[in-house]
Amino acid sequence: MDLVRMLENCRRDQWRVGDLDWSRKPRAMSREDEIAIVQLFTDMSGIERLAGALFREQERRVEDPTLKAIFRTFVIDEVRHAHAAQMLADFYDVHHYKLYRQSPSLTAFAPHFVDAIHYLSDDVANAYIVAGELILDIALLRSINDFVHDEMSQAAMTLINRDESRHIAIDYHMAEYYGSEAYERRMAERQTKLSLVERARGAKAFVFMLHSAHPFIRDVFLDPMNFVDPEGKRLRDAFKRMQLLGRKEETPRRPFTRFLRVLQDGVDHPITGRLLGDLLGRVGGVGKEFMARQYDDTELTRVRRMSYEEMANEALAAKDTTN
Template sequence: MDLEAMFERCKRDQWAISDLDWSGTPRPMAKADEMAIVQYFTDMAGIERLAKALFAQQAKNARDPVLRDIFRTFVADEERHAVVAERLAVYYDVHRYQKYEMSRALQRFAPSFVHLVQNVPPDIANVYVTGGEIALDMALLRSIDDYVNDAMSQAAMDRINRDESRHLAIDYHMTEYYASAEYAALVANEPPASWTKRARSAMALARVVYSAAPFFRAVFFDPMQRVDPDGKRLREAFKRLQLLGEKNRERASTLVRVLCGVQALYNESSLFRRVFGRAAARICGIPVQLMDRFYTQEEARRAAKMSYDDLANEALAADSFSSFSWDRPTPRPRSATCP
């Protein structure tokens, strides 16, 4: 990847909240739909600020000055996304049915996750950052937008999606770097971590594993049952994560090898599935039904031959995420009820 060109794109594609026209009127909604949508955007603001903290930490970790500058633009992106989400929550809260606040599971998970990123090696942190981008930003936010089915949401999400496309491209770039011989040599030449640091990292990871399942259930899996009822985007997101994890698996981080190994046991051993299936899913932080493989062997072989840039582009262009346009937002058809 040409980081200089990416940084120029990051600067060129900045936008302001005032670019959006907030003067419209939301389409009529049933009470349950309005309440769900307002809650989703309320949680979205929290998720975006969590991403902001993660990118701020990645900027601190970056050795390349251009990469550091790229991550700083991502910090600005995520704060803008959070403010937009807050305004969308207010915009769609037409009837004031209740007072809304971020899900408690999100409030509990956020500090643990930030603590994790600050206390584990950057290759492990990148696993969670990339997974969050694919699951929350590609699958969840686009599904919420389709569910809202309203011009205001579309206008905001088209701009947010363009930002997230850059984030995901860098996520894949960093995944490639952390699986490289260059990074392996760098780690090999560093002095061993102290036992205190190792213990702190282990505790941080344990806290996240403990709180991940309720967090993802509250802000991802439960909402996806409503906004993605056929599970198309959900399966697509996990397929992309699985394919990325399998690529150069032998040179990936220890965490990726462990997660892939647990999933392999789950899919290849009926005894392991029966006895340890639910425990394995808890370790991976996902519902047990998502422990299945969603890719074919042919897809795995094809992915193994592709570059990371091509994998990122293919993920963004997948049918389930077809609302995306890399360079410019592409208007999507809406129902006749749109204002």
């Protein structure tokens, strides 16, 4: 990937929430639909800020100055997305049926997540951002836009999706690096070690994050997707792409990738899945339905022949082709 050109694109494609025409009128909705959409945008504002926290952490960790600058623009993107989402929530809150707040599971998850990512290894932090971006961009945002189906939503989502496309391209680029031999050597050469106190704090933060992850994912991603995309095709496609990315290398180098494979294999096993599937799905945060294998052998073989950039391009193309 040409990082210099990517940085140029990041800087060129900046926009302001005020660039959108807020004088439009939202389309008429039923009471149920209006409440659901306003809540979705309210939660989306919080989700975007969590993404910004992850990109801020990635900016802190990377050494390449061009990558640092790219991640800095991503933080700015996510703050803007959070602002846009809150304004969209206000825009569609026509009848003021209730007072909207971010879902309790989101506000419970957020502090544990922010604490945990400070201690997580580089590849784990990147895995979470890839997962979040794929679910948000390929599944949730498209489905919300199709459900709302008016000019205001389309205009906002076009700009947000343009930003998210850059994010996903870099996410895959970093996934390739974190799974490489070069990164393994860098980790082996790294002299800085966490103290026992820091390790304990990190372990506590990670456990708390895992405990709060399942209700957060259910309330903010899975249940809303059942509302705006009842067939769940886009959500399954997002999970399939995450799983294929984790299975791209036949022998994973990083412990977290091996851990996720163990969870998935356990859910898929006829005995373990029946006895422990619910527990394994909860540990994975997404439930056994989505922790289970979403791809077939032909897709896995094809992906292993592809480059990471080709995989990223295919994921981006899915935003326009997934039904």
